[in-house]
Amino acid sequence: MLPYQTIHEAALALGRNLTFAETVWFNYSARKSDYILYCHNILFLFLIFSLVPIPLVFIELMRIAGFDRYKIQPKVRLSFPEMLRCYTDVMRMFFLVVGPLQLVSFPSVKMIGIRTGLPLPSGWEMLSQLLVYFVVEDYTNYWIHRFLHNKWGYEKIHRVHHEYAAPIGFAAPYAHWAEILILGIPSFLGPAMAPGHMITFWSWIALRQIEAIETHSGYDFPWSLTKYIPFYGGAEYHDYHHYVGGQSQSNFASVFTYCDYIYGTDKGFRYQKKILKKLKEEMESSDRQNGGSYPISSQSNKSD
Numbered sequence: 001m002l003p004y005q006t007i008h009e010a011a012l013a014l015g016r017n018l019t020f021a022e023t024v025w026f027n028y029s030a031r032k033s034d035y036i037l038y039c040h041n042i043l044f045l046f047l048i049f050s051l052v053p054i055p056l057v058f059i060e061l062m063r064i065a066g067f068d069r070y071k072i073q074p075k076v077r078l079s080f081p082e083m084l085r086c087y088t089d090v091m092r093m094f095f096l097v098v099g100p101l102q103l104v105s106f107p108s109v110k111m112i113g114i115r116t117g118l119p120l121p122s123g124w125e126m127l128s129q130l131l132v133y134f135v136v137e138d139y140t141n142y143w144i145h146r147f148l149h150n151k152w153g154y155e156k157i158h159r160v161h162h163e164y165a166a167p168i169g170f171a172a173p174y175a176h177w178a179e180i181l182i183l184g185i186p187s188f189l190g191p192a193m194a195p196g197h198m199i200t201f202w203s204w205i206a207l208r209q210i211e212a213i214e215t216h217s218g219y220d221f222p223w224s225l226t227k228y229i230p231f232y233g234g235a236e237y238h239d240y241h242h243y244v245g246g247q248s249q250s251n252f253a254s255v256f257t258y259c260d261y262i263y264g265t266d267k268g269f270r271y272q273k274k275i276l277k278k279l280k281e282e283m284e285s286s287d288r289q290n291g292g293s294y295p296i297s298s299q300s301n302k303s304d
């Protein structure tokens with residue numbers, strides 16, 4: 001809720017006219033409590049979990065040849081009922097855990113100092129804070145995820161997320177309720193360290209989930225804009241972690257690749273990439289000599 005009754009009052013308090021974005025924000029938020037603004041995250045998460053994976057469902061079901069070649073585990077195909085079951089499981093957890101967690105975590109958001117007023121943050125401020133949030137979450141998530149791969153953590157909690165050895169977009173938030181609660185901590189750490197505006201906080205929650213859906217998509221699209229982000233893991237990187245499963249000691253990081261590189265937990269993945277590259281080169285050279293073609297599965301060798 002903004003402490004001004006009118007746009008004129010807000011302009012007087014700021015000592016300047018409101019920008020277009022600030023006017024839109026004033027009109028939208030002036031009469032809404034901070035709690036209601038914070039709870040918008042529930043709606044955003046519902047829409048993201050429900051809508052963002054839909055194009056991937058069509059790609060999976062229609063089996064368009066142009067897209068098929070980018071499927072990371074081409075031998076694994078999920079039917080529509082299987083994908084629907086994943087979505088309904090995610091929604092059950094959403095209404096039982098994710099939503100209620102948002103409803104009760106408002107005091108912590110107040111405590112860390114997420115603001116809702118004017119002026120709005122600059123693009124630069126938002127970008128730098130989002131970068132901090134991603135790096136902090138990635139680092140913390142790496143260690144929690146690595147811990148969850150011990151015998152107890154895996155069998156009691158993390159096994160649920162690994163039920164999809166070939167992940168799909170809907171499976172990004174598919175996890176045990178305890179994992180959802182535990183991984184809420186890394187998501188809050190960045191905003192606690194560099195608190196910003198509610199709009200930045202909304203953007204953070206939304207972008208992190210969209211990123212998770214991309215890394216669980218099961219497709220490695222060469223035109224994806226995320227390929228231009230330095231040290232970004234992407235779908236192929238995390239898919240390998242699911243492919244290997246419970247025994248995996250590789251690719252624990254959620255967003256970037258540097259943690260796995262620094263702590264030596266990307267060796268299995270790098271070894272497999274090297275082997276597959278060599279295999280592909282040998283097949284292509286044999287193909288040229290024979291004038292035929294050989295299909296190649298990008299996941300033909302478990303090495304981790």
Ligand SMILES: [Zn+2]
Nearest residue numbers: 145158162241
């Ligand atoms: Zn895992």
Ligand SMILES: [Zn+2]
Nearest residue numbers: 161216238242
């Ligand atoms: Zn995963």
